[in-house]
Amino acid sequence: MRTAAPHVGAGHAPAPTARSSWPVELDRVCVTYPNGTRALRDVSLRVEPGEMVAVVGLSGSGKSTLIRTVNGLVPATSGTVRVGPHQVTALRGRALREVRGHVGMIFQGFNLAERVDVLHNVLVGRFAHTPAWRSLLGRPSAADRELALRALDSVGMLEKVWTRAGSLSGGQKQRVAIARALTQEPGVMLADEPVASLDPPTAHAVMADLRRINAEQGLTVVVNIHLMDLARQYTTRMIGLRAGEVVYDGPAPDATDADFEQIYGRPVQPRDVLGAGA
């Protein structure tokens, strides 16, 4: 890591503002994979615009599947998913890509193109809003470039704009990934285990980033997480998943250890908390 415990955003420009924050609504969603695994069983929930929700569960509980049904990366086998004004489960092809263009997502493994510079990684966030010929010629519009640079500035990564993504530290990569998602001007931000590959201080910094984006812009944030203390500290509401079913839905800060034991289906262990970092 190059910077110890990066405190992001302080003194930087605010992130590009979303046009509006969207609700997310799942109605009796089931997902069964081709190999027969039933990843989600009859999941119904509603996330209000501007909420910051943690989806908690052990690995294999269906968290990743749940978050991927929201932008259609994993199609629901049955049931309906609504995001803002769109019914994702009814869309395919171009219409689905357009909705995805308004749903930001960050990943455990950052999913950056390592040999590509930071700016062009962030411009990936403009794909759905960019005509094909512009992408083919590699000529982003001035407006898209401006959005990308503002997003980078808001996560404190503007000076790295020409650095190859592969030579950044883990925390810096995740912040570039956040900038990529913000460049979409999203109505919802999805985060799939965003800090599982980071050391504790960096993990806290990235979670603080997400909370700041949620607070400053009122952007809906759904974050998958398996650590109790991060869920309690950074989110307001917690949805517990076990074996593809919602087993808990309530306020996050005062969720008790007993609540977590109910979600995990086993006693709480030391590895269920990250511990103080920053």
Next chain:
Amino acid sequence: MTAVDLAGRVPARPRHVVRTALAVAGLVAFTVATCLPAIGGVELDLGSIARYWRNGADKLAELAQPNLAFAPRTVAPMLETLQMALVGAAVAALLSVPLTLWAARATNPSTPARVAVRTVVNVVRAVPDLVYATVLVAMVGVGALPGVLTLVLFDVGIVVKLVSEAIDSSDHGYMEAGRAAGGTQTQINRVTALPQVAPLFANQWLYVLELNVRISAILGIVGAGGIGRLLDERRAFYAYGDVSVVILEILVVVVVIEVLSNLLRRRLV
């Protein structure tokens, strides 16, 4: 360090003596069987080496004495060969980019389209280069053009096959991000996949450049230009001293290209 007694606690190393022995025996038996004419194997009469080796010995002796006075006459054909190799590799490089991205699963999720491209490329690869050269000489006339066209076809086959396989065996997490942002496969390929796989391409482009120099020595035999024409001509006159000079020159050029491409590769990756 505290000495911990490991004796008796280390698990026995798993051994597969019987399996290995069977595999080796099977391989040997199969190889021997392919040399038994009685059951349809190839006929290898080792005695003929003893009977005829002298016939070739004089040629080898002449080859060992390169006629350096012949060297000036090889300069122009050698330059033509280098030009053919370079042009062929460059055109093949351009063609190989879209074809490779179509042929790899990671960059082209559509199975029918991928199978179609792979089939065409496999057919192109199945035809021997001398056949291309012979047919093209008949179609476009003697000279460098049929040679270059042959090299292009040959190179495209190699690059598309090797690079598309390398693409499929590497990790592409950034593609999920591109899809999540609403990108089309074309956008993802152009903006992220292409820079990611550029070193894989560069490696094979440099390799086919080197191959081209060696191949064009053969293509001249059927009239497709370059140093090969001279080589064939001198061989027909039994001027093995001249042939030897040409072979040495090809060796030098191939080694020089290899050294240069190694230098380039180190800078590219």
